[in-house]
Amino acid sequence: MSTIEDVAKLAGLSRTTVSRVLNDHPYVSDEKKKLVQKAMEQLGYVPNSAARSLRNQKTGIIAVLIPRISDPFFSQLIEILEMEASSKGYQLIICQTQFSKQKECRYLNLLKTKQVDGVIMTSVENDWSVIDTYLNFGPVILCNENVDCAQVPMVYINQAESGYMVAKYLLERGHTRIAYCSSGMSRKGTQSRLEGFMSALQEADIHDYDQYFFERVSTVGDGQQIFRKLENMKAAPTALIAGEDAVAAGIISEAKKLGWNIPGDLTVVGYDHMTMTKLIDPMIATVIQPVEIMAKKSIEVICEKIHKKQFRVFENHEFSSKLVFRQSLLNNRNLVATS
Amino acid sequence: MSTIEDVAKLAGLSRTTVSRVLNDHPYVSDEKKKLVQKAMEQLGYVPNSAARSLRNQKTGIIAVLIPRISDPFFSQLIEILEMEASSKGYQLIICQTQFSKQKECRYLNLLKTKQVDGVIMTSVENDWSVIDTYLNFGPVILCNENVDCAQVPMVYINQAESGYMVAKYLLERGHTRIAYCSSGMSRKGTQSRLEGFMSALQEADIHDYDQYFFERVSTVGDGQQIFRKLENMKAAPTALIAGEDAVAAGIISEAKKLGWNIPGDLTVVGYDHMTMTKLIDPMIATVIQPVEIMAKKSIEVICEKIHKKQFRVFENHEFSSKLVFRQSLLNNRNLVATS
DNA sequence: CTGAAAGCGCTAACAT
DNA sequence: ATGTTAGCGCTTTCAG
Numbered sequence: 001m002s003t004i005e006d007v008a009k010l011a012g013l014s015r016t017t018v019s020r021v022l023n024d025h026p027y028v029s030d031e032k033k034k035l036v037q038k039a040m041e042q043l044g045y046v047p048n049s050a051a052r053s054l055r056n057q058k059t060g061i062i063a064v065l066i067p068r069i070s071d072p073f074f075s076q077l078i079e080i081l082e083m084e085a086s087s088k089g090y091q092l093i094i095c096q097t098q099f100s101k102q103k104e105c106r107y108l109n110l111l112k113t114k115q116v117d118g119v120i121m122t123s124v125e126n127d128w129s130v131i132d133t134y135l136n137f138g139p140v141i142l143c144n145e146n147v148d149c150a151q152v153p154m155v156y157i158n159q160a161e162s163g164y165m166v167a168k169y170l171l172e173r174g175h176t177r178i179a180y181c182s183s184g185m186s187r188k189g190t191q192s193r194l195e196g197f198m199s200a201l202q203e204a205d206i207h208d209y210d211q212y213f214f215e216r217v218s219t220v221g222d223g224q225q226i227f228r229k230l231e232n233m234k235a236a237p238t239a240l241i242a243g244e245d246a247v248a249a250g251i252i253s254e255a256k257k258l259g260w261n262i263p264g265d266l267t268v269v270g271y272d273h274m275t276m277t278k279l280i281d282p283m284i285a286t287v288i289q290p291v292e293i294m295a296k297k298s299i300e301v302i303c304e305k306i307h308k309k310q311f312r313v314f315e316n317h318e319f320s321s322k323l324v325f326r327q328s329l330l331n332n333r334n335l336v337a338t339s
Numbered sequence: 340m341s342t343i344e345d346v347a348k349l350a351g352l353s354r355t356t357v358s359r360v361l362n363d364h365p366y367v368s369d370e371k372k373k374l375v376q377k378a379m380e381q382l383g384y385v386p387n388s389a390a391r392s393l394r395n396q397k398t399g400i401i402a403v404l405i406p407r408i409s410d411p412f413f414s415q416l417i418e419i420l421e422m423e424a425s426s427k428g429y430q431l432i433i434c435q436t437q438f439s440k441q442k443e444c445r446y447l448n449l450l451k452t453k454q455v456d457g458v459i460m461t462s463v464e465n466d467w468s469v470i471d472t473y474l475n476f477g478p479v480i481l482c483n484e485n486v487d488c489a490q491v492p493m494v495y496i497n498q499a500e501s502g503y504m505v506a507k508y509l510l511e512r513g514h515t516r517i518a519y520c521s522s523g524m525s526r527k528g529t530q531s532r533l534e535g536f537m538s539a540l541q542e543a544d545i546h547d548y549d550q551y552f553f554e555r556v557s558t559v560g561d562g563q564q565i566f567r568k569l570e571n572m573k574a575a576p577t578a579l580i581a582g583e584d585a586v587a588a589g590i591i592s593e594a595k596k597l598g599w600n601i602p603g604d605l606t607v608v609g610y611d612h613m614t615m616t617k618l619i620d621p622m623i624a625t626v627i628q629p630v631e632i633m634a635k636k637s638i639e640v641i642c643e644k645i646h647k648k649q650f651r652v653f654e655n656h657e658f659s660s661k662l663v664f665r666q667s668l669l670n671n672r673n674l675v676a677t678s
Numbered sequence: 679c680t681g682a683a684a685g686c687g688c689t690a691a692c693a694t
Numbered sequence: 695a696t697g698t699t700a701g702c703g704c705t706t707t708c709a710g
Contacts, residue, residue: 001453001476003687014697019689027695046451050398051687053389054702061432068418075414079407082435086442091432091454093400096421103425112385114340115430137340220618249618256620276615279559279588281595342703353681358705366679390703393686681710686703693698 002043011039022047053114062302063093063116065107067123067185073244073272073291074122077144080295081120088303090117101125111138118302121145123187135312139305143298146188153305153315155298157289159189162321163196163241166269166287169323170239171204175267177212179237181226181247184216190243197241212237223250230266231258238266245270245277248284252328268328282327290319341382350378361386392453401641402432402455404446406462411613412583412628413461416483419634420459427642429456440464450477457641460484462526474651478644482637485527492644492654494637496628498528501660502535502580505608505626508662509578510543514606516551518576520565520586523555529582536580551576562589569605570597577605584609584616587623591667607667621666629658 004022008015013032020028021036028036039045053059062085066074078094085092093116095107104125110116111134118139124131128150134140135152142154170178180197182190201209211233214226223242227250230236242248248270252262260266262282270277270286277284297317305311343361347354352371359367360375367375378384392398401424405413417433424431432455434446443464449455450473457478463470467489473479474491481493509517519536521529540548550572553565562581566589569575581587587609591601601607601621609616609625616623636656644650 004689005687015688016690016697017695020696023689029695032696046448048393048687049452049454050389050392050396051702052689054387054393054686054704055688055690057389057702059389069408069421070411070414070418072409072411072414075409075411078433079409079435082408082433083437086435091434091449093430094417094421094433095430096418096425098422109385110430113388115388220614246614253618253620275559275585276618279592279615280618281592281620343705344703354704355681355706356679359680362705368679371680387703390686391705393688393702394704394706396686679710682708684705684707686705688702689700691698691700694696 001048002045004045004047006043007036007039007045010043011035057114058117058306059115060089061091061093061116062299062306063095063107063110063119065095065097065104065119065121065123067097067099069094069096072274073289076291077122077295080292081143081299084296084299088299090299090303097123097125099123099125101130105130108134108140111140114138117306120298120302123185137311139302139309139311141298141302141305144189144294146192148188151312151314153301153313153317155294155301155317156189156319157294157321158318159193159321160196160199162287163193163198164200165196166241166323167197167200170241170267170269171200171206173239173267175237175239176204176206177235177237177239178209179212179214179226179230179240180209181214181217181223181240181242181251183218183243183247185218193243217242217247218244220246220250220253223247223252224254225250227251227254227258231255231260236266240266240268242268242270245272245274245284245286248286248328249276249280252280252282252284263328263330267330269323270328273324277326285326285329286324288322288324290321293319340387341384343384343386345382346375346378346384349382350374396453397456397645398454399428400430400432400455401638401645402434402446402449402458404434404436404443404458404460404462406436406438408433408435412611412630415630416461416634419631420482420638423635423638427638429638429642436462436464438462438464440469444469447473447479450479453477456645459637459641476650478641478648478650480637480641480644483528483633485531487527490651490653492640492652492656494633494640494656495528495658496633496660497657498532498660499535499538501626502532502537503539504535505580505662506536506539509580509606509608510539510545512606514576514578515543515545516574516576516578517548518551518553518565518569518579519548520553520556520562520579520581520590522557522582522586532582556581556586557583559585559589559592562586562591563593564589566590566593566597570594570599575605579605579607581607581609584611584613584623584625587625587667588615588619591619591621591623602667602669606669608662609667612663616665624665624668625663627661627663629660632658 007018097104146156270284273286273288277286346357421431436443485493485495609623612625612627616625
């Protein structure tokens with residue numbers, strides 16, 4: 001491994017000049033510049049990033065905290081995050097918290113040890129008061145998450161709006177018994193979505209929907225189980241909103257197995273626009289989350305905060321989701337399909 | 340940010356002693372040790388990792404090169420890789436090559452700049468001669484990939500065996516017209532799998548299967564298109580092997596749409612054991628890849644190579660996959676279902 | 679058992 | 695326009 005010193009010697013110049021060439025500083029004559037470049041090439045010189053990090057007090061690395069990467073929603077998010085970061089010259093360190101407070105802290109420590117320049121949290125396990133202490137060491141932003149008291153930038157989807165929208169749509173089609181499956185992750189978004197949903201019901205003067213509300217439902221298997229419960233109800237719901245497409249898929253597969261007609265007997269809407277929604281018969285109506293936009297905004301914001309060294313600014317970047325009409329949402333009483 | 344110097348001062352000792360405590364060296368009296376620890380706590384001291392990296396010539400970071408992280412097979416792989424790495428105190432930098440030679444090189448450069456201690460490649464875009472030059476700078480291993488001439492450790496699945504096994508199984512059930520969809524990624528595994536498949540056919544004295552062979556088929560949409568072709572053949576195949584579950588899903592969805600009975604009219608086997616295989620009616624028979632084992636072995640091997648500073652050892656770590664019987668594989672002539 | 683000092687590779691004042 | 699020098703924070707000889 002050759003160092004900047006070696007290059008300087010070979011070029012017959014000082015380390016400073018080499019460094020200047022390396023960093024595109026002005027005030028280097030073209031002549032010397034050429035000399036340096038030739039020497040670098042000859043030696044196959046590459047700057048050592050640990051030395052640079054130490055000297056510049058920055059690493060060019062961002063940590064992304066995520067519950068589990070194999071969750072399709074998150075892996076989609078990471079894909080864009082990585083591409084964006086890469087295009088700005090940043091690397092991404094992946095940190096799976098697995099819903100553990102402890103692991104979350106261990107990863108936040110990367111900020112203290114200066115192994116990363118900033119942190120993007122896509123979930124929050126600890127109380128904010130705990131996380132707040134890390135803000136003294138570098139910028140943290142929330143992506144796809146939203147904590148009321150947090151003094152940091154937050155990039156998220158307006159879930160209240162989306163819950164309201166879907167509910168409204170179903171109500172307008174005449175549904176009054178609408179089941180709702182929530183993933184039950186302790187996230188602000190999950191809660192807001194439910195609130196939006198409920199406020200639409202209240203506007204329609206529908207109360208007492210407790211029996212149609214299910215919590216901690218997030219897998220295909222969960223969906224299947226829920227359907228068993230629905231089926232046995234005296235007044236089964238005519239529509240159902242699933243917090244994740246996997247749940248919708250589970251509901252539908254079980255419903256079909258038991259001879260129900262989807263959407264005739266039960267209208268189903270999922271969330272997240274995963275590939276599977278197009279594979280299942282009937283194709284699942286789903287709510288598209290603006291993942292790409294959110295990811296791009298997140299990288300933009302974290303980079304800005306790193307640059308400006310602002311660690312405690314409150315900022316809201318809110319985006320909207322969109323309902324995709326598909327077979328599972330249509331019934332005799334309504335519409336035409338799209339996409 | 341306090342440094343080791345601050346701690347030393349506060350404890351009334353030298354930097355050396357503090358460093359010794361930090362690194363669990365022997366020959367530090369318990370008394371001084373306590374002193375140091377108290378000082379560290381008092382200051383909220385955390386060692387700076389850039390300084391450590393520079394001094395120790397290692398970063399504790401491993402780069403994982405991957406085509407696209409949102410591919411479910413890869414996101415599953417990364418999930419385990421990250422957990423394993425984390426348990427050994429390593430961080431993972433994610434690098435999406437997006438099938439680009441250029442990006443692959445850019446990421447391999449992390450090795451030269453010493454930003455990472457080692458690289459795990461889950462795909463290889465450049466000629467090996469190109470990649471070989473990076474071996475002077477640190478260890479590289481292949482995971483889920485296998486390049487003949489490469490002088491590095493390779494952790495992979497014996498695809499020849501798996502292709503042979505599936506073909507054999509179908510042949511034994513009386514199928515003679517077996518279609519084969521290959522993803523067409525230029526990977527050794529893809530090729531070996533096909534070779535395994537073909538050798539089984541040859542043993543059964545079946546030749547001239549060109550018409551049943553399809554390349555560059557890897558998405559749901561591709562699968563749907565392929566089915567259209569099959570349907571129009573004078574002698575349509577009675578069985579089909581899809582290189583990825585998504586393709587199998589596409590085939591099946593299209594087949595059902597056109598009134599075919601699966602597996603009655605066409606037996607379908609996918610690859611990778613993705614969630615979707617259980618959601619589709621009929622459930623898709625698929626080949627389970629030992630992803631977890633492969634991931635664990637990969638981390639184990641890369642850590643060993645980092646430790647021993649061996650950059651050019653050839654090693655084979657081969658694992659086997661397993662066929663999961665499901666509805667899409669059974670027909671009148673055969674068996675009982677499992678899981 | 680403890681400390682002084684050198685140096686990992688780089689950049690940025692500060693001269694010249 | 696170029697070079698000299700100090701120092702980022704840490705670990706490790708080497709000396710005591």
